[in-house]
Amino acid sequence: MERFRAVCMNDIKSLLKGDKRVIARIVSAVEDGKGEDLLESIFPHTGRSFHIGITGPPGAGKSTLVTSIAKRLLGCDKKVGIIAVDPSSPFSGGALLGDRIRMTDLALKDNIFIRSMASRGSMGGLAQATKDVALVLDAAGMDYVLIETIGVGQVELDIAQVCDTTIVVLVPESGDSIQAMKAGLLEIADIMVVNKGDREGSERLVSELKFAFEMREKEAGWDLPILKTTAIKDEGIEELVLALESHEKHLTKTGKLEQERKKKLLLRMHELIERRIRVHLQKKVIPENEIKQLMESMYKRQLNPYRVAKKIARRIIRGSR
Amino acid sequence: MRGKIRVLVGKPGLDGHDRGAKVVAAALRDAGMEVIYTGLHQTCESIVEAAVQEDVQVIGLSVLSGAHMTIFPKVLKLLKAKKATDILVIGGGIIPIDDMKKLQRIGVRMLFGPGTPTSEIVDWIRSNTSEPKKPSRRAKRSVKKRVTKKRKK
Ligand SMILES: Nc1nc2c(ncn2[C@@H]2O[C@H](COP(=O)(O)OP(=O)(O)O)[C@@H](O)[C@H]2O)c(=O)[nH]1
Numbered sequence: 369m370e371r372f373r374a375v376c377m378n379d380i381k382s383l384l385k386g387d388k389r390v391i392a393r394i395v396s397a398v399e400d401g402k403g404e405d406l407l408e409s410i411f412p413h414t415g416r417s418f419h420i421g422i423t424g425p426p427g428a429g430k431s432t433l434v435t436s437i438a439k440r441l442l443g444c445d446k447k448v449g450i451i452a453v454d455p456s457s458p459f460s461g462g463a464l465l466g467d468r469i470r471m472t473d474l475a476l477k478d479n480i481f482i483r484s485m486a487s488r489g490s491m492g493g494l495a496q497a498t499k500d501v502a503l504v505l506d507a508a509g510m511d512y513v514l515i516e517t518i519g520v521g522q523v524e525l526d527i528a529q530v531c532d533t534t535i536v537v538l539v540p541e542s543g544d545s546i547q548a549m550k551a552g553l554l555e556i557a558d559i560m561v562v563n564k565g566d567r568e569g570s571e572r573l574v575s576e577l578k579f580a581f582e583m584r585e586k587e588a589g590w591d592l593p594i595l596k597t598t599a600i601k602d603e604g605i606e607e608l609v610l611a612l613e614s615h616e617k618h619l620t621k622t623g624k625l626e627q628e629r630k631k632k633l634l635l636r637m638h639e640l641i642e643r644r645i646r647v648h649l650q651k652k653v654i655p656e657n658e659i660k661q662l663m664e665s666m667y668k669r670q671l672n673p674y675r676v677a678k679k680i681a682r683r684i685i686r687g688s689r
Numbered sequence: 690m691r692g693k694i695r696v697l698v699g700k701p702g703l704d705g706h707d708r709g710a711k712v713v714a715a716a717l718r719d720a721g722m723e724v725i726y727t728g729l730h731q732t733c734e735s736i737v738e739a740a741v742q743e744d745v746q747v748i749g750l751s752v753l754s755g756a757h758m759t760i761f762p763k764v765l766k767l768l769k770a771k772k773a774t775d776i777l778v779i780g781g782g783i784i785p786i787d788d789m790k791k792l793q794r795i796g797v798r799m800l801f802g803p804g805t806p807t808s809e810i811v812d813w814i815r816s817n818t819s820e821p822k823k824p825s826r827r828a829k830r831s832v833k834k835r836v837t838k839k840r841k842k
């Protein structure tokens with residue numbers, strides 16, 4: 369661990385220059401929860417890159433779309449970072465990360481950095497460290513950071529909390545628009561994409577979604593685009609990239625970008641406070657046998673859990689002063 | 690020591706049989722490792738670049754095409770060029786014993802023949818990633834530091 373930190377602290381300059389091996393090392397440290405000092409020192413160098421999230425059910429074509437988008441951005445001389453999150457096995461803790469399969473022709477380009485991440489037990493569609501890894505790529509000089517979520521099909525709200533623009537990808541197979549509405553996917557979308565446009569039913573899904581959105585209250589100044597793409601044929605990508613650009617412009621022009629980023633930073637700080645408190649709790653402020661006694665009384669219904677929780681919480685707060 | 694063992698499993702070259710690679714990848718996952726699977730028909734360049742960006746400790750290559758005497762040396766050379774020789778290269782496939790010896794002499798750390806139980810591969814990776822093989826001077830110093838710290842306790 370110490371070896372790691374020593375190496376990394378000396379390498380912040382290389383990180384800022386975009387040295388890929390150093391980026392990779394720092395990402396690992398952050399992923400393993402050993403990067404807080406590093407994050408503190410790189411924070412002043414962040415806030416420059418634009419973060420785009422791609423969420424949607426497994427197999428919808430997220431990785432393929434990310435690849436196409438990245439290619440266009442590279443073509444415009446932009447530096448692009450990609451974070452692709454896949455689930456860890458809850459049983460073994462291991463993971464099979466396969467998003468790179470779709471990104472083969474990208475990996476060798478100069479201005480790109482691609483990293484696969486395992487969710488490591490986190491539930492919201494991202495890994496716990498994804499936000500911090502995005503910061504590392506930000507500091508490394510990426511103009512855009514594209515983040516692909518696990519895509520378990522439920523709402524992956526985490527993504528909207530990290531990204532400036534969220535793309536929700538659906539496919540004809542993923543069910544009708546009502547289901548999408550139920551899942552709350554429409555609320556987090558800044559851009560909707562119906563991928564696999566070559567498949568039957570894609571046109572219908574597009575019109576259903578358009579209809580569903582007609583009935584919803586609109587965000588001022590932003591008319592949510594609903595686009596059809598065929599990622600494997602590179603069709604509709606031009607329009608998607610244009611939509612991304614205009615959303616970025618919209619956010620900047622209205623001041624929403626700054627406003628939202630402030631909100632996210634506040635949220636992040638709350639998260640970190642919670643995390644610290646959780647670590648503190650694990651340090652066993654209250655002796656084990658005392659907890660045991662309380663539990664026994666509770667089992668006998670002499671004490672109730674609400675009262676006990678209050679009591680313990682009070683003790684912890686006092687104890688930490 | 691690192692938190693999780695990360696391994697890249699790749700299939701360089703032209704042959705299209707990735708069953709073996711997939712079986713190994715799944716076994717490593719089930720052993721708690723994070724496996725980056727890069728798929729079929731990879732160039733040596735893209736494998737090495739992926740290994741660097743993913744910061745893996747091990748590259749495992751499945752070579753069935755008979756091209757092992759070009760692929761393994763090339764991967765080693767590319768790693769050297771990227772100053773990433775701390776990444777261990779292992780492999781599997783149908784490789785004649787003489788070739789195996791030659792490859793291990795130039796730096797391929799381990800070669801597994803067909804039918805090797807996956808548990809053997811898991812064990813090898815576990816025992817060879819737990820400590821850096823040849824610690825650099827800086828690493829040595831901090832290892833020492835750690836040891837003395839422990840003693841004080
Ligand atoms: N027919 C069709 N297949 C696609 C399209 N886009 C992606 N795919 C395929 O869908 C599968 C899953 O794609 P992938 O990008 O890995 O999806 P992810 O799980 O959402 O990241 C792959 O076999 C892709 O080749 C498309 O536009 N049309």
Ligand SMILES: [Mg+2]
Pocket residue numbers: 430431432466467516
């Ligand atoms: Mg994917």
